[in-house]
Amino acid sequence: MPELPEVEIVKRALDSATKGGRIEKVVFNRPDLRFPLPATLPEMLSGQTVKRVQRRGKYVVVFVQNGHGFVLHLGMSGVIRIEDVGGYTPEKHDHVELYLAGGRRIVLNDARRFGFLESLEEASWQSYPAFAAMGVEPLGNDFSGAVLASVLAKRKTPIKVALLDQSVVAGIGNIYACEALYYAGISPFRAACDLSADEYEALAMSVKKVLFKAIEAGGSSLKDYKHADGKLGYFQHQLAVYDREGQSCPRCKCDTMQGDCVQRTVQAGRSTFYCTKRQV
DNA sequence: CGGCAAACCTGCGAGC
DNA sequence: TGCTCGCAGGTTTGCC
Numbered sequence: 001m002p003e004l005p006e007v008e009i010v011k012r013a014l015d016s017a018t019k020g021g022r023i024e025k026v027v028f029n030r031p032d033l034r035f036p037l038p039a040t041l042p043e044m045l046s047g048q049t050v051k052r053v054q055r056r057g058k059y060v061v062v063f064v065q066n067g068h069g070f071v072l073h074l075g076m077s078g079v080i081r082i083e084d085v086g087g088y089t090p091e092k093h094d095h096v097e098l099y100l101a102g103g104r105r106i107v108l109n110d111a112r113r114f115g116f117l118e119s120l121e122e123a124s125w126q127s128y129p130a131f132a133a134m135g136v137e138p139l140g141n142d143f144s145g146a147v148l149a150s151v152l153a154k155r156k157t158p159i160k161v162a163l164l165d166q167s168v169v170a171g172i173g174n175i176y177a178c179e180a181l182y183y184a185g186i187s188p189f190r191a192a193c194d195l196s197a198d199e200y201e202a203l204a205m206s207v208k209k210v211l212f213k214a215i216e217a218g219g220s221s222l223k224d225y226k227h228a229d230g231k232l233g234y235f236q237h238q239l240a241v242y243d244r245e246g247q248s249c250p251r252c253k254c255d256t257m258q259g260d261c262v263q264r265t266v267q268a269g270r271s272t273f274y275c276t277k278r279q280v
Numbered sequence: 281c282g283g284c285a286a287a288c289c290t291g292c293g294a295g296c
Numbered sequence: 297t298g299c300t301c302g303c304a305g306g307t308t309t310g311c312c
Contacts, residue, residue, distance in 0.1 A: 003305060034288070034307085058306080076306055077290075093290085112289045114306060130307090157283065166307085173305055234305080242305090268284065271303085287309080295301085 002074045002233045004058060004138070004171030005214035010080050010232045011055040012219075014062065014106065017082045018050035022101040023064065029095050033110060034075060037096070038119040044068040045098075052122070057134050057170030063122040071128060075114025079233035081107040109231075134170045138207050143169070145201030152192040152200075159195065159203075160188035161268045172207065175242045176214070178273045180206040182241045182249065187279045188265075188272045213238075241273040249275040 002010070026042035048064035055061070063069035074080070085103050096108040096117060108117070120128055135151060136143050151168050152159075162168050163177040172180070181188050183206035186199055195203065218235040240250050245264040252261040252275060261277045 006305085073306080075289095076304070111291065112304090112306095114288070114290095116307095155282085161283085164306090175305055269286085270306095283312090285309105285311085288307095290304100292303085293301105294303100296299085 002058065002078065003173030003176050003214075004055075005176075005211055005218055006233055006235065007058045007060060007074065007171070008055055008215050009218040009221075009235070010074070011053055011060045013080065013082060013232050014060065015053040017104065017106060018053065018062070018100060020049065022047065022049050024099045024101055027097040027099070029097070033095060033113045034116040035118065037117060038070070041068075041070060041117075041119050044119070045070075056131055056137070057166055058173070059130065061120060061125060063120075063125075067122045069120050069122055069125070070117055071120045071125070071130075072108070072117050073115050074233050075110060075112060075116070077112040078108060078110040078115035079231050081109060081230045081232070083107070083230050130166075133167050135166060135168045136170065138169050138171060138204075139211060143204060143208070145197065145204040148204050149195070149197065149200040152195075155192040156194075157192055158188060158267055159186060159190045159192045160272050161270075162192035163207075164268070164270065169207065171211075174270050175237070175239065176207070176210050178242045179210045179240055182206075182275055182279060183209060185278055185280070188267065188274050241275055244273060249278060251275070252277055 023045045025046050028037045031037060045064055045068065048066055050062060051065050052063040058073060060072045061069065083105060085105050091109055093109050093111045094107050095110055098106040136147055152162055155162050160177055160181060163172050164174065180203060184202040186203060214237055217237060221235050241262050244262045246260050248259050248261050261275045262273055263276050265272050
């Protein structure tokens with residue numbers, strides 16, 4: 001599923017597709033995803049102009065002129081398509097369709113239905129439970145090694161597991177947790193509270209770096225979303241360790257001496273990929 | 281409260 | 297070819 005960078009790309013695409021535009025109608029093709037779809041939402045949105053699109057962690061929030069709106073989470077398999085209604089071919093698992101004035105539509109496709117869409121009022125969006133509990137935005141100005149050190153103080157859980165906790169840092173998922181630890185040269189098994197100040201700093205920088213890099217990669221595909229298949233929610237990353245078990249990481253590869261340095265293990269039920277030579 | 285397994289649901293690739 | 301198994305980028309819940 002989309003982690004922060006993919007969600008950021010979706011947010012930008014929705015923003016640009018709806019800018020100043022009017023929503024003509026909203027169609028639900030089934031009553032629920034992970035949770036029941038908000039039955040009154042189509043009525044609240046139709047005829048309204050989109051006022052604001054934003055992202056918080058892995059969530060996208062959309063508000064229309066009358067102050068109503070919704071929050072969207074893509075779960076593991078959620079994908080957004082933006083397409084001309086004319087050239088439209090429905091796909092399996094197209095659950096929500098949002099028709100825009102001007103002949104385009106936004107489609108939410110989610111095979112596994114771990115995603116969800118709920119009503120949200122602009123006046124009170126910050127008290128949405130997931131947001132109330134959510135940690136610092138890693139791409140915001142507030143994020144630093146010192147902040148990381150302070151949130152992780154007393155947390156003895158492995159640093160990899162802590163990075164996945166949305167109340168620690170918002171938006172990091174399994175891929176970028178692995179990648180950030182790799183670039184910081186930190187073992188995923190280290191206790192979260194036990195890093196040095198330099199290591200917290202290196203980790204914070206690595207988190208920003210991998211997220212920015214991924215957004216950049218997705219941003220280039222965004223340019224063509226009107227022409228290509230238009231699926232937003234996934235894109236190709238250049239990964240150093242994730243899903244590369246048995247291969248060599250970029251740095252070991254450059255050294256030529258090392259091979260098969262990337263190993264896979266399981267922490268808190270999730271795969272962790274790391275370089276056995278560079279992450280200590 | 282901390283930590284972990286299980287649950288939610290479908291699809292895909294590997295292996296037989 | 298066709299079956300079964302294990303695995304998948306997230307989050308919540310319920311149990312020690």
